[in-house]
Amino acid sequence: MRLLLRYGRAGRFIQGKSIVKHQDLGTLSGSVLLFGGPYSNLQAFEALMSAARGLGVPASRMICTGDVVAYCGDASATSEAVKQAGVPLVAGNCEKQLAAGALDCGCGFDAGTTCDLLSAGWYSNANRHVTQGQREWMAGAADIISFTQSGKRYAVIHGGLTDIARFIWSTSKSEVFEEEWAAVEAAIGPVDGIVAGHSGIPFTKDCAKGCWINAGVIGMPPHDGGQETRFAVLDQGQVSVRKLPYDVAGAIQAMEAAGLTQGYHTALRSGYWPSEDVLPAELRRAALASG
Numbered sequence: 001m002r003l004l005l006r007y008g009r010a011g012r013f014i015q016g017k018s019i020v021k022h023q024d025l026g027t028l029s030g031s032v033l034l035f036g037g038p039y040s041n042l043q044a045f046e047a048l049m050s051a052a053r054g055l056g057v058p059a060s061r062m063i064c065t066g067d068v069v070a071y072c073g074d075a076s077a078t079s080e081a082v083k084q085a086g087v088p089l090v091a092g093n094c095e096k097q098l099a100a101g102a103l104d105c106g107c108g109f110d111a112g113t114t115c116d117l118l119s120a121g122w123y124s125n126a127n128r129h130v131t132q133g134q135r136e137w138m139a140g141a142a143d144i145i146s147f148t149q150s151g152k153r154y155a156v157i158h159g160g161l162t163d164i165a166r167f168i169w170s171t172s173k174s175e176v177f178e179e180e181w182a183a184v185e186a187a188i189g190p191v192d193g194i195v196a197g198h199s200g201i202p203f204t205k206d207c208a209k210g211c212w213i214n215a216g217v218i219g220m221p222p223h224d225g226g227q228e229t230r231f232a233v234l235d236q237g238q239v240s241v242r243k244l245p246y247d248v249a250g251a252i253q254a255m256e257a258a259g260l261t262q263g264y265h266t267a268l269r270s271g272y273w274p275s276e277d278v279l280p281a282e283l284r285r286a287a288l289a290s291g
Contacts, residue, residue: 020143020144020161020187020188021091021141021142021143021144022142022143022144022145022146022187022188023088023142023144023145023146024145024146024147025060025063025088025145025146025147026147026148027147027148027149028060028061028147028148028149029149030056030057030061030235031055031056031057031061031233031234031235032057032061032062032063032147032149032233032234032235033048033052033055033057033061033062033063033231033232033233034062034063034065034156034195034213034215034231034232034233034234035048035062035063035064035065035215035216035217035218035231035232036064036065036066036067036092036158036197036198036200036214036215036216036217036218037065037066037067037070037092037197037198037200037216037217037218037219037220038064038067038068038069038078038082038217038218038219039067039068039069039070039071039072039078039217039218039219039220040068040069040070040071040072040073040074040075040078040122040126040219041071041072041074041078041218041219041220041229041246041251041268042072042074042077042078042081042251042254043246043247043248043250043251043254044072044218044219044229044244044246044251045078045081045082045218045219046081046246046247047218047244047245047246047247048218048231048244048246049085051231051242051244055233057233059085059086059087060086060088062085062087062088063087063088063089063090063145063147063156063195064082064087064088064089064090065090065092065156065157065158065195065196065197065198065215066089066090066091066092066093066094066095066141066158066197066198067092067093067094067095067158067197067198067217067219068082068089068092068094068095068138069094069095069098069126069130070094070105070122070123070126070219070220071122071219071220071255071260071264072122072219072220072251072254072255072260072264072268073125073251073253073254073255073256073257073258073260074254074258075125075126075129075130076129076130076131076134079130079131079134079137079138080131080134083134083137088142088145089141089142090141090142090143090144090145090156090157090158090197091138091141091142091143091158091164092158092159092164092197092198093105093106093107093158093159093164093165093198094106094107094123094126095138095139095141096138096164097123098126098127098130098134098135098138099135099136099138099139100139101135103127104123105122105123106164106165107165122260122262122264125258125259125260143157143161143164144156144157144161144184144187144188146188146191149234149236149237150236150237152192152193152210152237153190153191153192153193154191154192154193154194154195154234155184155188155191155193155194155195156194156195156196157180157184157194157195157196158196158197158198159196159197159198159199160176160179160180160183160196161180161183161184161187162179162180162183164198165198166180166198167198167199167278168180168196168198168199168212168214169199169201169203169279169280169283170201170203170205170214170283171280171282171283172280174207174208177205177207177212178207178208180194180196181194181207181208181209181210181212185209190209191209191210192209192210192211193210193211193212193213194210194211194212194213195213195214195215195232195234196212196213196214196215197214197215197216197217199214200216200217200220200222200223200273201214201216201222201223201283202214202215202216202222202230202232202241204239204241211239213232213234213239215230215231215232215241216229216230216231216232216241217229217230218230218231218244218246220264220267220268220273221267221268221271221272223271223272223273223276223279223283223285224271224288225270225271225272226243226271227245227248227268227269227271228243228244228245228246229243229244229246230242230243230244231244248268248269251268252265252268252269255268262274263275272285
């Protein structure tokens with residue numbers, strides 16, 4: 001049985017029973033570069049494309065887990081750069097919301113939290129600058145991308161398939177991974193691995209049916225005190241998470257020029273998010289420092 005996207009509470013997209021938009025890339029020979037969350041950070045995306053060229057990975061073997069647009073200052077330019085590059089794209093909640101002309105990002109932040117309040121600023125900025133052609137491109141993005149490498153089949157989603165904006169962490173309960181795995185296989189059949197994004201912090205986790213891979217995001221550091229962001233490379237069934245240096249000063253300058261000075265601009269330099277509301281306790285700074 002396949003799945004249908006529908007709106008849930010607070011404008012979030014939830015998966016129900018019926019049709020899901022599936023793009024099958026077939027068999028990919030050679031390394032596959034996986035990344036998420038360009039987040040309107042044009043400098044980071046340009047650095048990623050340079051890194052891909054250095055690795056000998058063409059755009060046809062790069063996959064984005066969604067949220068091309070978010071916190072940073074170049075929403076339209078970043079959207080156009082990803083679009084023109086021809087990188088296969090899974091629709092994130094930001095793509096869904098912008099394509100639908102929605103008034104908020106649908107990120108799934110609890111109402112009234114700092115993350116929820118800050119999202120109003122960057123989303124409205126993006127909503128003003130993204131073009132109609134870019135919205136149409138976003139509307140055409142797949143809900144699931146699948147591919148085969150070295151005899152293993154992988155599915156790529158955004159957050160979860162039961163909820164596009166579901167935050168899934170390395171510390172999430174095993175039941176969460178089992179639920180999402182069942183939803184993916186109900187939609188497209190058996191898979192040996194699942195690649196996801198949305199939460200912003202990369203990790204891999206061995207699950208009952210295979211490996212869950214969060215490729216991280218390139219537009220914002222993974223709340224670790226460093227400026228470098230992250231992407232992943234899958235090669236012959238082995239995953240490596242790579243650091244991505246980029247023009248941080250240029251990205252901050254673009255945010256300041258756009259009036260996006262709510263705290264995410266300083267996060268690019270400090271390496272720490274302006275709020276930990278969305279993070280589980282185990283991944284907050286106090287817990288990491290004590291551990």
